[in-house]
Amino acid sequence: MSPMCGTSSVPSRCPFPYDFSLWYFPEDDPVASRIAERLRQEGFRGFTEHQDQVAGTSVILTAREVIEASRVAILLLSARSVGDPWCQRVSEWNLIHVIHHHGTKVVPVCVGVTKAEVPPFLQHLILLDYQTRGWLQPSIIGGHEAKPHSRPYMVSLQFGGVHVCGAALLQQRWVLTAAHCLAQRSWTSGRVVVGLHNLKDRGAAPQTFPIRAACPHPGYDRETMENDLLLLQLEGKVTLSQTRQLIRLPRRGPAVGATCSLAGWGSRGRGKLSPTLQELEVTVMDPRMCNNSRFWNGGIAPTMICFQGKPRGSAPSKGDSGGPLVCGKRAEVAGVMSFTGPNITDPFKPPVATSTIKDKKWIQKTLRRGCKSPPAPAHRTY
Numbered sequence: 551m552s553p554m555c556g557t558s559s560v561p562s563r564c565p566f567p568y569d570f571s572l573w574y575f576p577e578d579d580p581v582a583s584r585i586a587e588r589l590r591q592e593g594f595r596g597f598t599e600h601q602d603q604v605a606g607t608s609v610i611l612t613a614r615e616v617i618e619a620s621r622v623a624i625l626l627l628s629a630r631s632v633g634d635p636w637c638q639r640v641s642e643w644n645l646i647h648v649i650h651h652h653g654t655k656v657v658p659v660c661v662g663v664t665k666a667e668v669p670p671f672l673q674h675l676i677l678l679d680y681q682t683r684g685w686l687q688p689s690i691i692g693g694h695e696a697k698p699h700s701r702p703y704m705v706s707l708q709f710g711g712v713h714v715c716g717a718a719l720l721q722q723r724w725v726l727t728a729a730h731c732l733a734q735r736s737w738t739s740g741r742v743v744v745g746l747h748n749l750k751d752r753g754a755a756p757q758t759f760p761i762r763a764a765c766p767h768p769g770y771d772r773e774t775m776e777n778d779l780l781l782l783q784l785e786g787k788v789t790l791s792q793t794r795q796l797i798r799l800p801r802r803g804p805a806v807g808a809t810c811s812l813a814g815w816g817s818r819g820r821g822k823l824s825p826t827l828q829e830l831e832v833t834v835m836d837p838r839m840c841n842n843s844r845f846w847n848g849g850i851a852p853t854m855i856c857f858q859g860k861p862r863g864s865a866p867s868k869g870d871s872g873g874p875l876v877c878g879k880r881a882e883v884a885g886v887m888s889f890t891g892p893n894i895t896d897p898f899k900p901p902v903a904t905s906t907i908k909d910k911k912w913i914q915k916t917l918r919r920g921c922k923s924p925p926a927p928a929h930r931t932y
Contacts, residue, residue, distance in 0.1 A: 716873025814870030
């Protein structure tokens with residue numbers, strides 16, 4: 551979950567002025583307060599509502615308006631609340647009126663109750679356990695810190711000294727990232743940092759390079775996000791070491807069900823980046839499922855790879871764009887992180903990467919011959 555509309559990997563339409571509404575039984579106020587405070591510390595905006603505030607059918611319309619104004623409706627399920635008619639009433643409002651018509655997602659959070667005790671009409675949703683540590687994770691949501699320099703091909707693309715996107719080191723003078731990472735930025739002001747684990751590291755491990763040339767895929771479409779690839783030629787040559795290594799292009803694309811991984815320094819709330827590299831295992835999804843009307847509804851092109859985090863509910867965040875989707879026993883960059891839905895943990899809008907195997911010939915040709923860089927914008931934007 552990323553804070554507020556417009557902060558995901560790419561711009562997206564988002565009708566919700568609030569990130570969350572939190573619904574709970576009065577006796578669960580201490581837990582609700584802790585969750586709401588944690589969410590607000592992470593930069594999320596929202597409401598809390600309990601039984602005394604939403605007591606009867608006369609305020610259903612008001613409750614509906616609150617729910618529909620939030621991207622995620624968190625429902626606390628405790629021993630007291632699961633047996634109370636109020637819980638069922640609020641749950642049914644969410645499920646019937648909001649999920650099917652307005653897109654708000656219900657997230658039940660169990661507080662001392664088991665899945666068997668959860669009302670049947672909620673059991674098909676992703677259930678979170680308040681007792682489980684880390685149910686709200688920073689950066690790559692649901693991931694963990696990578697072992698330092700275990701991914702020596704990882705690159706940080708920076709503007710004004712600030713990390714903007716991930717990238718992968720293909721050759722000593724070339725890195726691969728996403729075309730949308732440039733946006734309206736001047737590529738001439740960008741810097742590529744190789745060999746990082748901690749963004750604040752200024753030791754001997756990282757090397758920093760200006761950009762000599764920027765080569766977006768000629769078929770890149772910023773509306774459909776097709777061919778969202780960008781090759782950057784460095785003004786200099788990376789010195790290979792234990793902390794700086796190349797990654798290969800794949801021989802074939804990943805199979806449906808394959809386990810791959812992502813890594814990045816993405817946002818962890820309030821716009822703050824993770825200081826250390828985070829990583830996450832993912833599973834490649836069937837593109838037919840991703841194009842289903844309940845998912846991306848035909849928006850996944852043959853050049854895209856759709857995937858879901860392991861465990862469910864985990865996902866890349868803002869700042870993870872451009873990072874490599876790594877598959878295979880020997881690390882290969884099967885794709886480049888491209889976009890997510892407005893709610894990055896929404897299981898019906900799984901993350902999408904641009905396939906490298908589909909554009910492998912263009913990548914190899916550009917690595918050999920280079921390209922004519924697009925003109926830099928007149929005004930620099932960071």
